[in-house]
Amino acid sequence: MARIIGIDLGTTNSCVAVQDEGGTPRVLAAPDGRRTTPSVVAYTGGKNSESVLVGEKALRQAITNPKRTVLGTKRLIGRKVNAKDVAWFARSAPFKIVAAPNGDSWVKIDDTTKSPQEIASHVLRHLRWIAEQALGEPVTRAVVTVPAYFDDAQRQATRDAGTIAGLDICRILNEPTAAALAYGAHRVKAGRRIIAVFDLGGGTFDVSIMAVENSVFEVLATNGDSALGGDDWDRVLIDFLVDAVFDEHRIDLSSDAVAMGRLKEAAEAAKRALSSESSTTISLPFLHQGIGPDPIHLEKKITRQQLDDLSSSLLQRLREPCTRAMKDADLSPSDIEEVLLVGGMSRLPAVQEMVESIFQRPASKCANPDEVVALGAAAHASILAGDEDEATLLDVTAHTIGIKVGSSGFAPIIKRNSMLPVREHKLFATNIDDQEFVEVEIYQGEADTISGNRRLGQVHLHDLPKGKAGTVRIRLTVTVDVESILRVTATELSTGNSAQVRIAPSGGLSQEDLSDIVEQRRLREMAQPADPE
Amino acid sequence: MSGSPLNIKLNCKSWQQLSAIHSRDLCRGAFFLKTSKPPPLGTMVRISLTLPSGSTVELAGQIHKLIGEGELEGRGPGIDISIRKMPHSVMWLVESALSSAGFPPGAKSEPAASATPPAASAASTAPAAAGATATTPSATATAAPTPVTAAAPLTASPPPLPPPPAPAMNDDSPALEDNEALVSAEADLVKALWTELGGMSKMNAFQLLDLPTSAGDDEVRFAFQALSKKYHPDRFTQYESFEIRELANEVFILLRDAYRNIADHAGRQKLLATLPQAQLSRTPPPIPTRAVATPPPLPSPPKAMPAQPLGDAVIQFAAPNTAAGTQPLDLSTQAPAIGKDDDRVEFALRFLESGQYEQALRILRVEARKDPNNTRALAGVELAAGRLALADGDRMEAAERFEAALEIDPLNERAAREIAELSRHATSQRRSLLSKLMKKV
Numbered sequence: 020m021a022r023i024i025g026i027d028l029g030t031t032n033s034c035v036a037v038q039d040e041g042g043t044p045r046v047l048a049a050p051d052g053r054r055t056t057p058s059v060v061a062y063t064g065g066k067n068s069e070s071v072l073v074g075e076k077a078l079r080q081a082i083t084n085p086k087r088t089v090l091g092t093k094r095l096i097g098r099k100v101n102a103k104d105v106a107w108f109a110r111s112a113p114f115k116i117v118a119a120p121n122g123d124s125w126v127k128i129d130d131t132t133k134s135p136q137e138i139a140s141h142v143l144r145h146l147r148w149i150a151e152q153a154l155g156e157p158v159t160r161a162v163v164t165v166p167a168y169f170d171d172a173q174r175q176a177t178r179d180a181g182t183i184a185g186l187d188i189c190r191i192l193n194e195p196t197a198a199a200l201a202y203g204a205h206r207v208k209a210g211r212r213i214i215a216v217f218d219l220g221g222g223t224f225d226v227s228i229m230a231v232e233n234s235v236f237e238v239l240a241t242n243g244d245s246a247l248g249g250d251d252w253d254r255v256l257i258d259f260l261v262d263a264v265f266d267e268h269r270i271d272l273s274s275d276a277v278a279m280g281r282l283k284e285a286a287e288a289a290k291r292a293l294s295s296e297s298s299t300t301i302s303l304p305f306l307h308q309g310i311g312p313d314p315i316h317l318e319k320k321i322t323r324q325q326l327d328d329l330s331s332s333l334l335q336r337l338r339e340p341c342t343r344a345m346k347d348a349d350l351s352p353s354d355i356e357e358v359l360l361v362g363g364m365s366r367l368p369a370v371q372e373m374v375e376s377i378f379q380r381p382a383s384k385c386a387n388p389d390e391v392v393a394l395g396a397a398a399h400a401s402i403l404a405g406d407e408d409e410a411t412l413l414d415v416t417a418h419t420i421g422i423k424v425g426s427s428g429f430a431p432i433i434k435r436n437s438m439l440p441v442r443e444h445k446l447f448a449t450n451i452d453d454q455e456f457v458e459v460e461i462y463q464g465e466a467d468t469i470s471g472n473r474r475l476g477q478v479h480l481h482d483l484p485k486g487k488a489g490t491v492r493i494r495l496t497v498t499v500d501v502e503s504i505l506r507v508t509a510t511e512l513s514t515g516n517s518a519q520v521r522i523a524p525s526g527g528l529s530q531e532d533l534s535d536i537v538e539q540r541r542l543r544e545m546a547q548p549a550d551p552e
Numbered sequence: 553m554s555g556s557p558l559n560i561k562l563n564c565k566s567w568q569q570l571s572a573i574h575s576r577d578l579c580r581g582a583f584f585l586k587t588s589k590p591p592p593l594g595t596m597v598r599i600s601l602t603l604p605s606g607s608t609v610e611l612a613g614q615i616h617k618l619i620g621e622g623e624l625e626g627r628g629p630g631i632d633i634s635i636r637k638m639p640h641s642v643m644w645l646v647e648s649a650l651s652s653a654g655f656p657p658g659a660k661s662e663p664a665a666s667a668t669p670p671a672a673s674a675a676s677t678a679p680a681a682a683g684a685t686a687t688t689p690s691a692t693a694t695a696a697p698t699p700v701t702a703a704a705p706l707t708a709s710p711p712p713l714p715p716p717p718a719p720a721m722n723d724d725s726p727a728l729e730d731n732e733a734l735v736s737a738e739a740d741l742v743k744a745l746w747t748e749l750g751g752m753s754k755m756n757a758f759q760l761l762d763l764p765t766s767a768g769d770d771e772v773r774f775a776f777q778a779l780s781k782k783y784h785p786d787r788f789t790q791y792e793s794f795e796i797r798e799l800a801n802e803v804f805i806l807l808r809d810a811y812r813n814i815a816d817h818a819g820r821q822k823l824l825a826t827l828p829q830a831q832l833s834r835t836p837p838p839i840p841t842r843a844v845a846t847p848p849p850l851p852s853p854p855k856a857m858p859a860q861p862l863g864d865a866v867i868q869f870a871a872p873n874t875a876a877g878t879q880p881l882d883l884s885t886q887a888p889a890i891g892k893d894d895d896r897v898e899f900a901l902r903f904l905e906s907g908q909y910e911q912a913l914r915i916l917r918v919e920a921r922k923d924p925n926n927t928r929a930l931a932g933v934e935l936a937a938g939r940l941a942l943a944d945g946d947r948m949e950a951a952e953r954f955e956a957a958l959e960i961d962p963l964n965e966r967a968a969r970e971i972a973e974l975s976r977h978a979t980s981q982r983r984s985l986l987s988k989l990m991k992k993v
Binding site: 402405411412438500 | 557781805809
């Protein structure tokens, strides 16, 4: 049976792992020995001979090719361009983000636009290639992780990226759950333990609270911010440096893509250095040619305290999802027996202090916060393949699912943090006399009105029996399976007439779009059977 | 990892072959392939074995031993492949396929013993390989000729052995005739899940989790955890069948709702409060059968839908804690009261309760013939016949008889109880089938 690989598709770095039958999961290293791959895709070459670089190679040429090097695709995937955080991301991204016809965020490369799904698919293909090199066999199936707080559109868009990459995505798995699985929380046999997984990655933040007992992982609650991560720390540093240059030289670097690229790299390095040192120096000679005769060199000392001050509002944003998750799980910090730190950003001392202040206990650090999610994905892959029959994951819905009522109200039907699969019923009544049909619109989100939530689809029920408003009753049944596929049935109770709709979440690309992309790529590859990288 | 694995496709056309492969190879966690040009030791091998039912199982292993001419009970020359961790699902598929084909996979511990069909020695693999194709990733195919030839001799050199459909042992086995009746193991699983779902959908939360109503928080949680390991949809993603995964979803939704409802004390109390009938059913309601020797003046349910109220009765009686299912508890308490009212039917029913089915049947038949409108006698006949069928192990017949009894006398409590007992038994049987699949008990 072909093996299923586990992929952590990260905002900044990605990782691929596999679990051999009866073994423990292991990371599959690239031929050059690297265990993680930068989630960077660069388009090079001319218009007609476009070629694509992925990973380390793409990252290395990023500074000289900033407008055609795409980083942080995960922040765009399945998102509307007018979302606040997307707009913020667009402001500082060296490449151009544009609106697709349906309002999704796409990336403009020269004269063409690329969907984030297509861009991410290059990373997935690269990871697949790494896995095939390491395993010496073809790989067609994968479990891919996403932040627990991703909504259905973001999940589906990630799945679509896999499809474009020629991978059958067996499951979209939540990152914190994967981390807990890989951390081996279930190998501790002693009774029931409540653990919190705090996962701060390059671009997303998740917190999950779960109970582990008898090798069963029961997610009790999950929360997060799918637009908060290490990049934001970089950005406050970059803004700080840009301001400093402006104050001193009256030059605005933000319009200089090359300078911004160098600043980004330096900010990242400084942030990393400040995880272990109390101060570091950013040194960027010839950053800009300047307005006067002399070029501008940047030499700036940054202390950890400065970074913490700059990022204090970011740090504060970590608190609320944690408290909300605890509240949803009906737990207080004292109930939580262990806090597991995941994600590269959890190395930052200020973040760790924040975690300790929220949960009122020291946190456990993973030996390999960059790999643990991929390892968990691989472990889950072996559950799905039928190789592992101990560990069991009971995951939850991250967002509430409900319907539109009245003109703009939102009536929840399946509450967030419901164990999957789940089915709920709710009775509704008509609101006008002799109403002929109802149109039930299904939304996902936590806002009280539909305008703050995301529309998933609708179901129509016709030929209602005549009756006064409120007397004709309709039972709505909503089922969500472990794949997040939604099924909605509306049944009129007196006649038994019903209508059903199955809503596979849309990631923004239609089925036709997808097959077009896959077909085009196939044609291109036939034309130029380039190296698999 | 020594290069690309060698892929071998085997088409197992007959159940004898599969039986032989099972008893001689799979049971020892290995697989023998006849070949005169063996690939090197240590070669990784992947075998796709197509069962006669059409379903395919995948095995992965490594060549761990080269078998010389005549070795391994005369099966050589060839290669012996040790199967890396035999997947339980594979064994279950093979075994359930075999047993539904009438080959009890039980006699597996004595490989190649006298019981082994003569045809099987190499026929099991050789004809199996008749349609075999060996595929290797192109890179190794030319560099190492062995992989290709590994399977080639299997096809090329017809074994000097009896053709497959000849084995003596199974000639007298009638099971082979009804080949069409064989369903693939996946279909079996679908059936098992349907049955499971049917039984479960009538149960209350305690019954679903198989718990006494006195269970505490921990017990409820443990029960749910154990069931999750068996029934979580993740356990079924390995199957191609969409239906299996849908069914698994449905089954798990029932379990999770049950868990959610009775996970805490308040929830349990609330549910118990809504189950007064279940409580009542322990000490059966005074309405039923024998209280009504005279024409049924009872508020009998509308004729059109007798199944409805009885369906409810089934739920209550199926309560695992009301284990008194087969106990003649009613009689012991009620018999004295109606003791004198001794028409022969009552007498026969007492025989029935005490397990003397044949006597009961004899009397009831006579009574029923005497008065074709005597519903108690008629239902009694069906009941007694059902009990007898059950004693013979014919559950289908028994179920039909009990249902017939209910049809004649929709208020027949005994019949309802028997059906409930049967369906409970069927469920637990399916459960054990499933747990065999899931390895866990």
